[in-house]
Amino acid sequence: MSEAASTRVALANSTALLPSLAPLLHEWLPRQRWFAGKGRPVTAFSLVSATEILPVDADSTGLGQGTGPGSGPGLLHLLIRVHQPSLPAQSPDDCYQMLLGVRSTLPPRLAPALIGHVAGGPLAGRTVYEGLHDPRLAELLLERLRTPGTLGTLRFDRGAAPIPAGLTPRVLDTEQSNSSLVFGNAYIFKIFRRVFPGTNPDLELPLALSREGCGRVPEPVAWFEATAPEPLTLGVLQPFLRGAEDGWQLALRALGSGRDFTREARALGRATAEVHTALATALPTPVLGSAQTEHLAAGMLQRLEAAAQAVPALVPYVPGLRTAFDAVAALGHKGRSWAAQRVHGDLHLGQTLRAADGFWSLIDFEGEPARPLLERRRPQPPVRDVAGMLRSFDYAARSHRPWNAEWAARCRAAYCDGYAEAAGVDPRSEPELLRAHETDKAVYEVLYEARHRPDWLPVPMAAIHRLAAAVD
Numbered sequence: 001m002s003e004a005a006s007t008r009v010a011l012a013n014s015t016a017l018l019p020s021l022a023p024l025l026h027e028w029l030p031r032q033r034w035f036a037g038k039g040r041p042v043t044a045f046s047l048v049s050a051t052e053i054l055p056v057d058a059d060s061t062g063l064g065q066g067t068g069p070g071s072g073p074g075l076l077h078l079l080i081r082v083h084q085p086s087l088p089a090q091s092p093d094d095c096y097q098m099l100l101g102v103r104s105t106l107p108p109r110l111a112p113a114l115i116g117h118v119a120g121g122p123l124a125g126r127t128v129y130e131g132l133h134d135p136r137l138a139e140l141l142l143e144r145l146r147t148p149g150t151l152g153t154l155r156f157d158r159g160a161a162p163i164p165a166g167l168t169p170r171v172l173d174t175e176q177s178n179s180s181l182v183f184g185n186a187y188i189f190k191i192f193r194r195v196f197p198g199t200n201p202d203l204e205l206p207l208a209l210s211r212e213g214c215g216r217v218p219e220p221v222a223w224f225e226a227t228a229p230e231p232l233t234l235g236v237l238q239p240f241l242r243g244a245e246d247g248w249q250l251a252l253r254a255l256g257s258g259r260d261f262t263r264e265a266r267a268l269g270r271a272t273a274e275v276h277t278a279l280a281t282a283l284p285t286p287v288l289g290s291a292q293t294e295h296l297a298a299g300m301l302q303r304l305e306a307a308a309q310a311v312p313a314l315v316p317y318v319p320g321l322r323t324a325f326d327a328v329a330a331l332g333h334k335g336r337s338w339a340a341q342r343v344h345g346d347l348h349l350g351q352t353l354r355a356a357d358g359f360w361s362l363i364d365f366e367g368e369p370a371r372p373l374l375e376r377r378r379p380q381p382p383v384r385d386v387a388g389m390l391r392s393f394d395y396a397a398r399s400h401r402p403w404n405a406e407w408a409a410r411c412r413a414a415y416c417d418g419y420a421e422a423a424g425v426d427p428r429s430e431p432e433l434l435r436a437h438e439t440d441k442a443v444y445e446v447l448y449e450a451r452h453r454p455d456w457l458p459v460p461m462a463a464i465h466r467l468a469a470a471v472d
């Protein structure tokens with residue numbers, strides 16, 4: 001066995017590895033934008049898997065930069081469960097994906113990526129850092145994606161299209177829930193941070209849509225997964241839509257200069273409907289009968305009650321808001337049924353990209369990050385996505401001074417018009433269902449903002465005020 005191989009076995013299996021990294025992770029992890037457990041104490045870590053993608057102390061990048069032990073970087077892939085006992089009793093602890101660079105000495109250009117210096121264990125005396133920031137390690141990841149195969153418990157896969165080699169990587173510098181690398185402005189590689197057992201819908205749905213020939217979603221060209229202890233999706237490479245701008249920025253610019261946005265809103269409505277039609281063709285479309293409809297409404301009510309416990313400002317609105325869910329449950333009780341299908345699940349303006357020629361694409365099919373994966377993969381009425389976008393126009397208008405209620409109302413109407421044109425069904429024709437989904441979304445947003453961006457809380461709270469006052 002070569003020295004590199006024996007190091008790999010020793011490091012990945014070392015029981016001392018995690019205890020030696022734990023003090024550094026305690027400091028570093030809660031500061032990461034993608035860490036979902038902010039504000040709750042971390043009491044312990046447990047190692048789910050460790051794989052040396054590039055063995056520490058050996059340069060196997062093929063880039064010719066290592067001349068001996070300690071000279072080249074190592075790349076350690078870790079899945080780590082983070083224990084936070086303050087979570088509700090039945091919730092499992094979150095599992096995070098980390099890609100740690102390991103070097104003897106960190107070059108100054110990588111200083112911002114520093115995680116810390118390891119005091120003991122198999123990496124004693126080494127420096128660990130956020131590996132994605134190291135171009136050599138990012139290039140290595142692209143190489144792995146180009147050449148399918150397995151490495152320990154990791155499996156790299158790709159579609160039929162060849163992927164060029166040697167593309168220059170950069171870390172995407174934007175507010176996001178995961179981490180992304182852009183290669184040569186040609187591909188974007190999203191690395192999921194909080195990972196869940198099973199196939200991530202952000203791989204599953206774009207693959208299904210591309211099989212259906214739907215061009216509204218960038219097609220995954222490569223991906224990687226963990227095969228054990230249970231299969232789960234770790235990352236997806238897809239074409240980078242160079243020069244495209246996201247709908248949120250475009251909407252804010254339009255608002256800022258007093259410009260109408262209804263043409264764009266209408267086009268977005270059409271794009272959403274096209275994606276829904278393709279998803280309905282590609283994947284199952286169960287009918288929600290009365291039991292399922294009551295279950296749907298009960299889930300919304302449960303989320304409202306949980307959110308009101310976490311955010312007391314919601315409490316006075318609970319009776320008004322629940323009328324929206326009661327109305328849907330009552331219709332279900334009377335025998336009303338609804339078509340369900342796979343949906344985007346967290347559609348908002350920031351999940352839309354407009355190319356220079358005006359063509360809109362939808363991205364990020366992960367669904368609401370706070371929901372269990374099983375729930376996110378469940379077929380739902382497509383109006384769920386419509387409600388998400390309607391909320392987003394309201395968000396944009398509310399985050400602009402002075403508040404422009406008319407602007408939001410026009411965009412909302414144009415979006416529904418566009419959707420109806422392409423889908424053949426007007427989402428406003430089911431007002432109870434639409435109102436319930438909009439209410440559910442606003443409740444989600446209250447919780448999201450309270451946890452992540454408390455300054456934004458007034459935005460969904462304004463909608464809560466409006467929705468609670470609406471009567472059947």
Ligand SMILES: Nc1ncnc2c1ncn2[C@@H]1O[C@H](COP(=O)(O)OP(=O)(O)O)[C@@H](O)[C@H]1O
Nearest residue numbers: 174176177178179188218239240241246363364
């Ligand atoms: N295919 C793409 N082409 C161009 N930019 C993209 C593409 N996919 C994502 N982006 C950019 O990356 C950002 C983050 O992507 P997203 O999938 O929303 O990540 P996250 O789930 O981490 O929030 C988006 O807001 C968008 O600006």
Ligand SMILES: O=P(O)(O)O[C@H]1O[C@H](CO)[C@@H](O[C@H]2O[C@H](CO)[C@@H](O)[C@H](O)[C@H]2O)[C@H](O)[C@H]1O
Nearest residue numbers: 176177346348349350368369391392395445448
């Ligand atoms: O894009 P993500 O998958 O990370 O989605 C989460 O963050 C969004 C904010 O970045 C949040 O969206 C809310 O704020 C948007 C404006 O920033 C607004 O357009 C959306 O309508 C509103 O819901 C999203 O809810 C959350 O899941």
